[in-house]
C-alpha cells in the first residue's frame with residue numbers, strides 16, 4: 001500500500017469539489033415535483049438549449065433516463081434494438097424488459113457502433129408473429145466497448161434509417177460530453193439526429209447526483225408522467241441540480257485532461273506487457289493475461305497496492321476522471337509494473 005489510494009475504478013466515484021459544494025449550498029430551491037424548483041428549471045432550460053431540444057427533464061439517475069425514455073417511446077410487447085454490449089441490456093437489471101415489457105433485439109457492433117446495413121436486417125414493422133421495432137438505442141460514448149465514440153456520419157446514417165421507417169431513436173449519453181470533447185462535435189449535433197438523448201452529471205462531470213433527458217415536447221410530457229410514476233419526481237432537488245449547473249460551467253473543457261491521462265495510462269500499461277485497447281476517451285480496457293494474470297487477480301493485486309480498478313468479464317477497466325492527476329497515472333503504472341514483476345516470479 002502506498003498510503004494513498006488512487007481511484008481508477010470509475011468516473012462515478014468523483015467527490016464534489018469545494019466550489020461545487022459551495023454552489024450546492026447556495027442553491028435556490030423549491031418543489032421540483034410541482035415544477036417549482038428554480039435551479040432545476042434553470043438546469044433543464046440550459047440542457048434543452050445545449051442539446052437543441054424542445055424540453056429537458058431532470059432525473060436522479062441515468063438508468064431512470066433510459067427506463068423512462070424507453071417507456072415513453074414504446075408499448076408493452078414492442079421490440080427495441082440495442083448494440084449487444086449496450087448498458088441498457090448489460091447493466092440495468094432488465095428494466096427495458098421487466099418494466100417496459102420490451103423484447104430486446106441486439107446487433108453485434110464494432111467498437112460499440114453498428115452500420116445501417118446491420119440495422120436494416122433487424123428493423124421490422126411487425127406482423128401477426130413478431131412485434132414491431134419501435135426504438136433504436138445508441139450509446140455515446142459506448143462504455144463496455146471502451147469509451148468509444150460513434151463516427152458522426154455513421155451515427156447520422158443509422159438514426160436516419162430508423163426514422164425513415166417510423167422508428168424512434170434514443171441516445172444513452174451517459175458520457176456524451178466526453179464524446180463532444182474528444183470529437184469536437186457539439187452536443188446539439190449529436191442530439192439532432194435522434195429523438196431523445198440524455199447526459200449524466202455523475203460521470204466525468206463530477207456532480208454527486210443527476211442526469212437530464214431531452215426531447216420533443218410530446219415525448220417529454222409522457223416522460224414526465226413516467227418519471228413521477230417511477231418515483232423520480234423530487235422535492236428540493238435544486239441542491240443537486242446546482243452541482244450539475246456548476247459542472248456545466250467548470251467541468252466540460254477539462255475532460256480533455258482525462259482523455260490525455262487515459263492515453264498516458266494506456267501507453268504506460270502497454271509498455272509493461274499488458275494488452276491495452278487504445279482509448280478514445282477516459283476508459284482504458286486492459287487484458288492482463290499476456291503477463292500471466294487473470295483480470296480478477298490483477299484487480300486484487302492492484303487494490304492491495306492502493307490502486308482501485310474494476311473487472312469487467314475477462315478484462316479490467318481503468319477510468320480517468322477529475323480526481324485522478326497525471327502523477328496518479330504515473331504512480332498507477334509503477335504499481336502495475338511491480339504487480340507484473342511479482343507475477344513473473
Ligand SMILES: Cc1ncc(COP(=O)(O)O)c(C=O)c1O
Pocket residue numbers: 012060061062063064087088139141142143172174175200202211
Ligand atoms: C453507458 C451508461 N449508461 C447508463 C449508465 C447509468 O447511469 P447511472 O449510474 O446514472 O444510473 C451508466 C453508468 O455507468 C453508463 O455507463
